[in-house]
Amino acid sequence: MNDRPHLSSEELFKIAIGIARGLEYLHRGCNTRILHxxxxxxxxxxxxxFLPKIADFGLSKLCTTKDSIVSMLEARGTIGYIAPEVFCGNVGGVSHKSDVYSYGMMILEMVGGRKNNDVGVSRTSEVYFPHWIYGYVVQDNIEPQLLGLRTRDETKIARKMILVGLWCIQTNPLDRPSMSKVIEMLEGSLEVLQVPPKPYMSSPSRSPVDSTFLTLS
Structure with a gap:
């Protein structure tokens, strides 16, 4: 939303952890696992x-905690956040790791402040945002001004969120961390986080209407 208050990197980081805890509860804290x-x-x-709450369970699916793979009659989700296995059956099985992918895409956009097909390039040269930001991470050269960062601490927070986000959007669901691991990575030391492989498959592009970042309740 255009009139949303400016959130600092520290506030966005706390929101990211809060969302991760909410997803962890849906995946592991309930008697029946809830896939959003x-x-x-x-x-x-x-x-x-600024405490986050996960809303709109209209597309959610219930399964037992013992089930690692769920059956899907049709793809569900929002274009741009849908995990590859949801719309491409030969990538891997649909599971709670599909929510992990969506979460990863979202926190990457929280860091960059833009949707995945808008990185300041011309409209005729669309760039997949995770590929763009991956280049800065592997080069260890996050430009603070480019991401609206002001201090060294903000840059460290941004790098941690980017690394975790890139792990979450790995094409193979088996390569993505669980939400428990995501929380551990976010709350742990930046120095121990490894750079993940570059994601090689993207979710389809989406329309500008899906680019709102956070909604105030």
């Missing part, structure tokens, strides 16, 4: 203290 299948900025509500 529509994790995106529009479905994250913030209260007056």
């Amino acid at each position: 299948f529509d994790i995106k900025p529009h479905n994250i509500l913030l209260d007056e203290n």
Whole structure:
């Protein structure tokens, strides 16, 4: 939304951890595992203290915690956040790792402040945002001004969120961390985080209407 208040890197980082904890609860804290299948900025509500709440379970699916793979009759989710296996059956099985992919795409956009097909290039030369930002990570050259960062601490937070986000959007679901591992990575030391392989398959591009980052409740 255009009139949303500016959030600092520290606030965005806390929101990212809060969302991760919410997803971990859906995946592991309930008697029946809940797969959301529509994790995106529009479905994250913030209260007056900027505490995130996951909303809109209209596309969710229930399964037992013992089930690692679920059957899907048709793809569900929002273009741009859908995990590759949801719309391309030969990539891997659909599971809770599909929510991990959507979460990873979302926190990458939280860092970059833009949707995945808009990185300041011309409209005729569309760039997949994770590929663009991956180049800065592997070169260890995140330009603070380019991402709106002001301090060394903000740059470190951004790098951690980018690394975790890139792990989350790995094409093979087996290469993605669980949400428990995501929380561990976010709360752990930046120095121990390894640079993941470059994602080689993207979710389809989406329209500008899906580019809102966070919604205040």
